[in-house]
Structures are given as C-alpha cells and as structure tokens.
Amino acid sequence: MSRPICIHSKYTNYIGWKWAQEERVKFNADGAYKYKGVIATCGGLLYDSYERWIKCYIRKIGPYDDLHAEMWGLYIGLDML
Numbered sequence: 001m002s003r004p005i006c007i008h009s010k011y012t013n014y015i016g017w018k019w020a021q022e023e024r025v026k027f028n029a030d031g032a033y034k035y036k037g038v039i040a041t042c043g044g045l046l047y048d049s050y051e052r053w054i055k056c057y058i059r060k061i062g063p064y065d066d067l068h069a070e071m072w073g074l075y076i077g078l079d080m081l
Contacts, residue, residue, distance in 0.1 A: 020049040029077040031061075031069025040064035042073030046081070055080060 020026035029044030
C-alpha cells in the first residue's frame with residue numbers, strides 16, 4: 001500500500017498505511033480540502049489484522065483548511081468508535 005514520494009531529493013520516502021498487527025484493529029483517518037478552503041472532506045476506516053473492513057466513513061464538512069479537515073477526520077472517526 002506504500003508508494004514512493006520523491007521531490008527533488010536523493011532520498012525516497014515511502015508513505016502509506018500499514019495493516020493492523022495480529023489480533024488487533026486499526027483506525028486510519030484523513031482529510032483533504034480544495035484550493036483556498038472552498039470545500040473540505042474527511043474519511044477513515046477501521047479494519048482488522050485480516051485486512052477486513054469493520055467500519056468506514058466519508059463526509060463533506062464545509063469550507064475548512066487542511067488542518068481542520070484532518071482534525072474533523074479524527075473527531076468523526078473517534079466518535080464512530
């Protein structure tokens with residue numbers, strides 16, 4: 001699930017989600033916004049160590065910036081638990 005990111009650097013950093021450890025569940029959330037805070041969205045999912053989705057969500061949250069979109073993603077996801 002990782003993909004390389006390289007922006008004019010001699011080093012490559014891999015970003016992505018890692019699966020949950022054995023006999024555990026994991027929660028991942030993310031937020032995004034369109035240029036100048038026109039619209040922001042967030043989403044997330046809860047899954048187990050067998051790569052099965054347990055719960056997920058996606059929501060349009062309004063005119064926010066990237067930080068607020070990320071925080072709303074965490075808040076809504078934790079409230080979902």
